[in-house]
Amino acid sequence: MRLTIREALLSFRRAPVLSVLAVTTIAFALFVLGLFGLVAVNLRGALTQIEERVEIVMYLTRGTPVEVVTVAIGDIDAFPEVESVNYVTEDQALERARQQLVEFQGVFDDLATNPLPASLEIHLKPGFRDSRNARTVAQRLSGFRFAEDIRYGSDWVAKLDRLRDIAGVVGLVLGAGFAAAALIIIGTTIRMTVLARRREIHIMRLVGATDGFIRRPFLLDGALKGALGGAFAIALNYGAFLAVSRGLFQAAFFSTEQSALFVLFGTILGFAASALSVGRHLPSA
Amino acid sequence: MIRFNRVFKAFPKGSLALKDVSFHVAKSEFAFLTGHSGAGKSTVLRLIYADELPTSGTVRVSGFSTANLKRREIPKLRRRLGIVFQDFRLLEDRTAEENVAFALEVTGTRRSVIAPKVMRVLAQVGLAAKAQAYPRELSGGEQQRVAIARALVNDPLVLLADEPTGNLDERATRGVFQLLRDINATGTAVILATHDLDLVRQAPYRTIELQDGALVYDSAEEDERHEGVASQ
């Protein structure tokens, strides 16, 4: 075991440039993956926030009697998707407008009649807060005779959904590209190490070392480089996260578990790369 | 213990390196393997340590047979053999002691037993005093002794020596040869491939001679063989 570790560490000294290159490519592969992962994580955060605010607003025809509206509220509240229904009268709408649009205070004061319609604000239950359910409910609402207009944030939600998917795919593709590069570079490092250690490997074979034993340092070496690359990737991602958080908006970072997963993923990547190339290069040594 | 049965060996681009070779070497025996350059001596040794497999016929070594030898059994087979070469094949960046210990480390020997074993074999080959020396600080004869110590450290049944004195002067040659005889005296079989006929004449050991891949003389079956050769 000591021998295995020593040999694995020696490879950094034997081929420093290639070793650094291998670690860097793995780091970049995971960095890119992580960057898009961060985008996805933050988009998901944003989406839940937006989803929580998803509400359907039904504007009522002017002069709809309160009794009719009350009955309707009871009906709508009974929809399986609906969490709550909030009745905003014409006066309340005007009051809100006054508060929210302070700059136009004067305009509202001068009004002889209130131009704002009354409305019902409908919140959906968690799990139903997506564009498909919002549309279903909206369609059902349009059946009410006094429904003047129905609005819901479906476009927004759908667009964000799509953005998240795209971020995920781009991240995966770019990450896979870098991972492939890392695979090739680790393969080259191993070929070099096998060449540099040909004498030792030859003697190991002569005295009866098993193939597994001869392979082990290479596998450990690859796993080590992968773990290092994963750690670097986390550092790079954290840098990017800080830059964005300071300059643009408050973003979220990976959890400790997700960060650990990065290092693990790097380790597996490095190990797999070694296993693949050592299988090809050792038999000829 | 080592038995060749009608062994033929053809290399991809070449004529037959071995043609119908059969012989048997017993436990604790000392056998010379002689013949001109290219006669097939190294090929015989390589078949013994399963570096190559026979094209036809079988090679049996201490319970292993090329007829059903699996790749993962080769290390086990080699641990019963000690192998030395003309060019020593030591690791330049390790001391004599470390070179010998290497053979134990890579075969998974417990660390606590390595040091005493290494010292014992280094003493056996007369190099206890030079344990800390690097190969470049040792004479050719001394380097070959380190290589022999490395071959012995796993307590082999057979020591295979391919031209071990090829790079040595006469004095060092005698020293190494005497060492091999001493090793044989402790019960380890020795197969010594050489074209140094002076060496062969120095001791009354079994001699197997190859010529162009064919076994032309075996002192153990001297009479039979003589008839065979004479009738050709």
Ligand SMILES: Nc1ncnc2c1ncn2[C@@H]1O[C@H](COP(=O)(O)OP(=O)(O)OP(=O)(O)O)[C@@H](O)[C@H]1O
């Ligand atoms: N790997 C190989 N590929 C092709 N031909 C080979 C190979 N190894 C050996 N040979 C051939 O097999 C024949 C026997 O070679 P071998 O090395 O056994 O001879 P040798 O008796 O050990 O000679 P020397 O005394 O010079 O070491 C030679 O003709 C050689 O060219």
Ligand SMILES: [Mg+2]
């Ligand atoms: Mg030879």
